[in-house]
Amino acid sequence: MKTLSLFLLFFPALLWAQTATVRGTVRDRDGKGVPFASVAVTGAPIGTTAGETGTFTLPDLPAGPLTLVASAVGYQPAQRALTAVAGQTQTVTLTLGGGQELGEVVVSGTLNPVARLESAVPVEVYNPTYFKKNPTPSVFEALQTVNGVRPQLNCNVCNTGDIHINGLEGPYTMILLDGMPIVSGLSTVYGLTGIPNSLVERIEIVKGPASTLYGSEAVGGLINIITKNPEKAANVAADAFVTGWGELNMDLALKAKKGAVTSLFGVNGFVYDRPLDKNGDGFTDMTLSKRISVFDKLTLARPEGRVASLAARYLYENRWGGQMQWTPEFRGGDSIYAESIYTNRAEIIGAYQLPIPGQNVQLSTSLNTHHQNSVYGTTVYRAQQNIAFGQLTSTHQLGRNQLLLGTALRYTYYDDNTPATATADTLRPGNLASQIWLPGLFAQNELRFNEHHTLLLGVRYDYNSRHGNIFTPRFNYKFSPDAQQTFRLSAGNGYRVVNVFTEDHAALTGARQVVFAEQLRPERSYNVNLNYQRLIPVGQGLLGFDASAFYTYFTNKITPDYTTNPNQLIYDNLRGHAVSRGLTLNTDLTFGFPLKAILGVTLLDVYQTGQNEEGALERSRQLLTEQFSGTFALSYTFARAGLSVDYTGNLYGPMKLPLLGPLDPRPAYSPTFSIQNIQVTKRLGSQLEVYGGVKNLLNFRPDRRSIARSFDPFDKQVVFDGDGRVVPTASNPNGLTFDPSYVYASNQGIRGFLGVRYTLTKGK
Structure with missing residues (x-):
C-alpha cells in the first residue's frame, strides 16, 4: 500500500x-x-x-x-x-510582411482593403514611427524623407509650397484625408499643415496617375493620410517640441467613448514669432506663423462591423514674411514690403456603409471651404473656394473576380479678385465666380487567377461642365513567381483641370501681370510603370528593395512662362508635349542586431518639347526639378539603456531655376545640396519619452541673392519701356525686377531641438 x-x-x-x-x-x-x-x-x-x-x-x-x-x-x-x-x-x-509591413492593409490603390503584398497597384506605406525619426511641425515638411517626394517652396518670402512626386509639380498631386479628396488647389499646402501628427495612423503614397478612381488632380500621384481609428487609439497622446530658432509645435489627441460612439479629438498649435535675417538680405529668413488646427473624428459601433464615421477639421493661420521692420500697420502699403496671409479652412468628411444584407455599399462625402485673405506687397488677393464631393461605391465578389462599381459628384465654387474670375465683357467689366459640376462613373475589376497572377482593369467617365466628356482607363498586372519577389506593370492615363491662381504662387508675388494666351484646355497624361519588389534574407537580417521605372507623356500641358517678359506671367497650352521619366529605388535593410537602414534614390528626366520663335520643336528642361535625389534613415537602438539614435537626410541634384532674363547674374542651376539631421530618443517607462537633436547638420543655406533686388521690392527704381519690359540702367545694369520666386530650399540653417512625447493607453 x-x-x-x-x-x-x-x-x-x-x-x-x-x-x-x-x-x-x-x-x-x-x-x-x-x-x-x-x-x-x-x-x-x-x-x-x-x-x-x-x-x-x-x-x-x-x-x-x-x-x-x-x-x-x-x-x-x-x-x-x-x-x-x-x-x-x-x-x-x-x-x-513583418519587417517591410507588406502584410499591412492598404486602400489607396484600389479603394478596397488589401494586403500591401497582394495589391496589384504599388503602394508605399509610412507609419508615424518613420516620421518620428525627424520630428516636424507638419506632414508637409515630414515628406522630405520620402524618396521621390519633395516638398517644394515656391516663395522666399511667404514660404508657400507644394509637393512634387517624381518631378511633377504640386498641382499634379492629389491629397486625400481618410480616402476623401481635399480637392482644393491649395491642398498640398493647407491640406498637409495643421493635421496633428498624434492622429495619423499611416500615410499611403501612390506614384503615377490614379484618375480612374479619383478623377482630376490625381495625375502625378496621390497622398492619402489615414487617421487613427478612435476605437483603437490611445486615451491620451501628446507631443511637443521647440527648436533653437524659437519654433514651438504642440500636438494633443484625446479619446472618449460614450455608448456606441467613440471620439478622437486632436489639436495642433504652431508658433514661430522670431524674425531672423542671418543671410543679410533685409528679409526674414523664415515666415513667421501662428497656426491652430482642431480635429475630431467620431465612429459609431454598428452591427456586423459596418462603417460609420464622421470627421471635421478647422484650420486658422496667420503668417507673414518680408522686410525685417514690417509690422501689420504696413499691410498693403508701398513703403515696407511683406507678404501677409490669413487663412480660414474647414473640412467635413464622412463615411457610411449602407445596411444592405450581404452587400458592401458605402457612401462617402467631403465638404470643405477655404477662405484666403492675402497681401503680397500692394497686391491684394482674396479668394473663396467651396467644394462638395460625394461618392457611392459597391463591391461584389464574383468567384475570383472582385468588382467595384462607383459613382461620384463634385461641385467646385471658386471666386477671387483676379482675372481668373473676371468677365470677358470689356465694356462691362465685372466678376463672375467659377462653378464646375463634375459627375462621374467608374468601374474596376480585379481578377485573381491564382496566388501568382492578378489582373486589374478599370475605366472612368467624367463629364466636366466646362470641358465636356473625359475618359480615363487603367491597367494593372501583378506577377509573383515566388513569395520573395513581385512584378507589377501599370498603365493608364490622367487628366487635370487647371485653376491657375490657386496653384501658382508666382502669379501673385512680385507684382507680375498675368496673361492668358488662350482658353486653357485640360491637360492629359499617359503613364507606364514597371515595379519590381524583392525580399532577400541576409544572415539573420533581411534586405528588401523596391524598384520602379516610369514614363509619363503629357499633352496640352500648361507651363507658366517666366522669361518672355520678366514683368508678366504667361499661361498657355504647350504646343508640343512634355515627358516625365525616370527610375526610383527604395531599399530597406534590417540586421540581426538593432540597426535598420532605409535608403532611396531617384533619377529623373523631366522636359518639354515646344515650338520656338522659328516654329521648330525645341526641348527644354522643366524648372525646379532635380535630375537625381536620395533619402536615407539610419536607426540604432540600445535596448537596455532605452536609447535610440536616428540619422536622417536627403540629397538633391541641381535644379534649373527661373531667371529674369539673359542678364540675370544669379546661377541658372542650384548646387547639389543635402539636409541632414540627427536625433537621440530616451524612453522613460512605457508612457514617456524625451528626444532631442540637431537639424540641418551641414548648415546648408541658399545663395543670399535668391531674392532679386531685395532692396527695392516695389520696383520704384526700375525703368520700364512702353511694352512693360525692364530697361537696363546704371543703377540696374542687369535689368532686374524684384522677384522672390528664385527658390529651391529653405533659408533655415543649423538648429537644435528638444521635445517630449506622452502616451496613455487604456488601463494604464
Whole structure:
C-alpha cells in the first residue's frame, strides 16, 4: 500500500519528466527554408534558432499539448499547436510582411482593403514611427524623407509650397484625408499643415496617375493620410517640441467613448514669432506663423462591423514674411514690403456603409471651404473656394473576380479678385465666380487567377461642365513567381483641370501681370510603370528593395512662362508635349542586431518639347526639378539603456531655376545640396519619452541673392519701356525686377531641438 501511495504521489512528475525531441523546418510560402528563424515554445523557456536551411531541433520538450511559435525578420510570426512525441517532425510556414509591413492593409490603390503584398497597384506605406525619426511641425515638411517626394517652396518670402512626386509639380498631386479628396488647389499646402501628427495612423503614397478612381488632380500621384481609428487609439497622446530658432509645435489627441460612439479629438498649435535675417538680405529668413488646427473624428459601433464615421477639421493661420521692420500697420502699403496671409479652412468628411444584407455599399462625402485673405506687397488677393464631393461605391465578389462599381459628384465654387474670375465683357467689366459640376462613373475589376497572377482593369467617365466628356482607363498586372519577389506593370492615363491662381504662387508675388494666351484646355497624361519588389534574407537580417521605372507623356500641358517678359506671367497650352521619366529605388535593410537602414534614390528626366520663335520643336528642361535625389534613415537602438539614435537626410541634384532674363547674374542651376539631421530618443517607462537633436547638420543655406533686388521690392527704381519690359540702367545694369520666386530650399540653417512625447493607453 505504501508503494502504491508513493507511485500516485509522483506519477504527475514522472509524466512531466517524459520528454521528446521535435525536429522540423521553417519554410516560406514556396517551401523554401527560412534561414536563422527563431523557434520557441510558449509558456516555457525553451527555444532555438534555425540553421541556414531553416531546419531546427527542440530537445527535451515536455510531453503534452504545446504551442510552437516561429518568427524571422521580415516575416509575420506563426503559431502551430502540437503534442510532443519522440521522433516527430514539424513544418512551420511563415508569410513575408513583418519587417517591410507588406502584410499591412492598404486602400489607396484600389479603394478596397488589401494586403500591401497582394495589391496589384504599388503602394508605399509610412507609419508615424518613420516620421518620428525627424520630428516636424507638419506632414508637409515630414515628406522630405520620402524618396521621390519633395516638398517644394515656391516663395522666399511667404514660404508657400507644394509637393512634387517624381518631378511633377504640386498641382499634379492629389491629397486625400481618410480616402476623401481635399480637392482644393491649395491642398498640398493647407491640406498637409495643421493635421496633428498624434492622429495619423499611416500615410499611403501612390506614384503615377490614379484618375480612374479619383478623377482630376490625381495625375502625378496621390497622398492619402489615414487617421487613427478612435476605437483603437490611445486615451491620451501628446507631443511637443521647440527648436533653437524659437519654433514651438504642440500636438494633443484625446479619446472618449460614450455608448456606441467613440471620439478622437486632436489639436495642433504652431508658433514661430522670431524674425531672423542671418543671410543679410533685409528679409526674414523664415515666415513667421501662428497656426491652430482642431480635429475630431467620431465612429459609431454598428452591427456586423459596418462603417460609420464622421470627421471635421478647422484650420486658422496667420503668417507673414518680408522686410525685417514690417509690422501689420504696413499691410498693403508701398513703403515696407511683406507678404501677409490669413487663412480660414474647414473640412467635413464622412463615411457610411449602407445596411444592405450581404452587400458592401458605402457612401462617402467631403465638404470643405477655404477662405484666403492675402497681401503680397500692394497686391491684394482674396479668394473663396467651396467644394462638395460625394461618392457611392459597391463591391461584389464574383468567384475570383472582385468588382467595384462607383459613382461620384463634385461641385467646385471658386471666386477671387483676379482675372481668373473676371468677365470677358470689356465694356462691362465685372466678376463672375467659377462653378464646375463634375459627375462621374467608374468601374474596376480585379481578377485573381491564382496566388501568382492578378489582373486589374478599370475605366472612368467624367463629364466636366466646362470641358465636356473625359475618359480615363487603367491597367494593372501583378506577377509573383515566388513569395520573395513581385512584378507589377501599370498603365493608364490622367487628366487635370487647371485653376491657375490657386496653384501658382508666382502669379501673385512680385507684382507680375498675368496673361492668358488662350482658353486653357485640360491637360492629359499617359503613364507606364514597371515595379519590381524583392525580399532577400541576409544572415539573420533581411534586405528588401523596391524598384520602379516610369514614363509619363503629357499633352496640352500648361507651363507658366517666366522669361518672355520678366514683368508678366504667361499661361498657355504647350504646343508640343512634355515627358516625365525616370527610375526610383527604395531599399530597406534590417540586421540581426538593432540597426535598420532605409535608403532611396531617384533619377529623373523631366522636359518639354515646344515650338520656338522659328516654329521648330525645341526641348527644354522643366524648372525646379532635380535630375537625381536620395533619402536615407539610419536607426540604432540600445535596448537596455532605452536609447535610440536616428540619422536622417536627403540629397538633391541641381535644379534649373527661373531667371529674369539673359542678364540675370544669379546661377541658372542650384548646387547639389543635402539636409541632414540627427536625433537621440530616451524612453522613460512605457508612457514617456524625451528626444532631442540637431537639424540641418551641414548648415546648408541658399545663395543670399535668391531674392532679386531685395532692396527695392516695389520696383520704384526700375525703368520700364512702353511694352512693360525692364530697361537696363546704371543703377540696374542687369535689368532686374524684384522677384522672390528664385527658390529651391529653405533659408533655415543649423538648429537644435528638444521635445517630449506622452502616451496613455487604456488601463494604464
